[in-house]
Amino acid sequence: QVYWPDGVERAGTDFSCCGFEFAAKPAPSLVLFDDHQNKVHRLQQAIQKGFQHIIFDDNLPGEATHLTFFHYLRDPDIRIWLDSVIETYEIFPPLWDTPAGRRNETYVPGLNIDRSPALEVLDTTHQPRSGYTWLTYVKVKDSAMRRRA
Structure with missing residues (x-):
């Protein structure tokens, strides 16, 4: 949705x-x-x-x-x-440290806010492409x- x-x-x-x-x-x-x-x-x-x-x-x-x-x-x-x-x-900046770029070739430091369950849907750092753009x-x-x- x-x-x-x-x-x-x-x-x-x-x-x-x-x-x-x-x-x-x-x-x-x-x-x-x-x-x-x-x-x-x-x-x-x-x-x-x-x-x-x-x-x-x-x-x-x-x-x-x-x-x-x-x-x-x-x-x-x-x-x-x-x-x-x-x-x-x-x-x-990204919310958390993340790899990024077309092939996740770049490390980008994030704000590193607490990873509360309410924000879980926003955490793409574990995906093949982090989503940070x-x-x-x-x-x-x-x-x-x-x-x-």
């Missing part, structure tokens, strides 16, 4: 084809990308469509099917642009939002 809150919309088409720039949306609105697309392209599209709060899934530091912020930050020119548009860049929150600078207009 999947929980989906009332009032939250899912797009049935690619984000780049959506017409958010013409639609009224409440402020602040948040967009979540879990689509294995290059992160900088999605960031640019979100800014163009007026989204200041963005969550990216699959922001892996190692091998991935797409370019992640870890990859882009190695390029000095792209890093300058990212620094000019990003106010907050925060990677959510460097979930990342980005807040775009006000100045970058003004420049898009």
Whole structure:
């Protein structure tokens, strides 16, 4: 069973084809990308469509099917642009120490909270792929939002 809150919309088409720039949306609105697309392209599209709060899934530091912020930050020119548009860049840590990555090739230290029975469903550290995917929150600078207009 999947929980989906009332009032939250899912797009049935690619984000780049959506017409958010013409639609009224409440402020602040948040967009979540879990689509294995290059992160900088999605960031640019979100800014163009007026989204200041963005969550990216699959922001892996190692091998991935797409370019992640870890990859882009190695390029000095792209890093300058990212620094000019990003106010907050925060990677959510795993709850517990876990192997992660496409082949569990990376050890990631976790928050190591108590493993209570109520949280058992969240513990994926024993699975072939832990499920940890460097979930990342980005807040775009006000100045970058003004420049898009």
